[in-house]
Amino acid sequence: MTAVTLPSTSDVWQWLAEVPDPEIPVISLVDLGIIRDVAFDDDTLVVTVTPTYSGCPATAIINLDIERALHEKGIEKLRLERQLSPAWTTDWISAEGREKLRAYGIAPPVDGTAIDGILRQRVDRLSGRSNLTIACPRCGSANTEKISQFGSTPCKASYRCTDCLEPFDYFKCI
């Protein structure tokens, strides 16, 4: 048996940091905070991934993208594991990831506001506004309003800016 030189786990983290999210390609899977662990089980690389939303259609694509990227780096023995708990929260999106989202035109989640299953008292419920100020990712104005609690993908809500009048996606907090 020939000795196989395995890459270090920090190399693997570096490679995964270059794999884009299939739906929001400006951020990587590492920025999104869904890679939980990278480890070797003997000579098999085990990457533990957590889903953002349980029904997110991108999950299967994400797994394929990870496999492809790592195979290209010469990884032959790879196992992907799913980890549900603790459940993914938008608080795990990296600071760098938040800036990339904003530059791309998606308002990043307001840090530390994940709802954690508790219903927030909504201040202006009837006017459709929430008690959070979501800044427009284009002009920075705080004068924005919610159009819909859901947006173009399961992880986003729809907002519009009342100053520059542009509609935009908001990465909702969970």
Added chain:
Amino acid sequence: MSAASNTAVSQTALFEFLTRMGDNALILGHRVSEWCGHSPALEEDIALSNTALDLIGQTQLWLGLAGEVEGRGRSADNLAYLRDARDLRNVLLVERPNGDFGKTLMRQFLFDAWHFLMLKALCGSTDKRIAEIAEKASKEVAYHLDRSRDLIIRLGDGTAESHRRMQEALDDLWAYSGELFIGDALDAELVAAGIAPEPESLKPGWDELVGEALSEATLKKPSDGFMHKGGKRGLHTEHMGFILADLQFLQRAYPGATW
């Protein structure tokens, strides 16, 4: 579930419970998905489709675990597409037809309120696998409840026409809400093992949550009279066969088809 013990639960009871959770999500997810392309506004179309997507995702987790517990090699897809009506364990509420937009939202709200409380309780389940799924799903369901609650208030306390429709929806669906809180021998077995809460124990919290929203919506809460039941035991309404014809057609006609 503070009085959780380590009483062993039968594999049959666990499988049944998981199909009850999974089938509620599956059938409601399918019903809501019927709106795709038909909603009154584009934003609502997207919202309903996303809600359906969350529910189908949760179905995969519950039924996936059910198949694992059963140990006969049945996958989540297999359980969803190849069981007949008598083997499905969803409550009757979720198989009610969509009706108009208001009725769909009222059904969603009555279910979301229960679903939210149930999942919060399951986060403390002695079965770690169940607690993990509940933790994941409860975040999504909190969001669903936030939205359905907001909309039934806006429509109930809206125009004369929207108010009338919401009251009609509530009166029509109320008799299907009771089944969520009726426990049976199987539930008792799960309660004893600390796996799931007693269905009856969720009723006070649900009454409070629902009562407060209905009063804000200026809707009159119907009195608890006769309640339809049977879904948890596989006794369904006439709508179930039509749902399955639509849901299962492809796998029945082309067994094993994938894309």
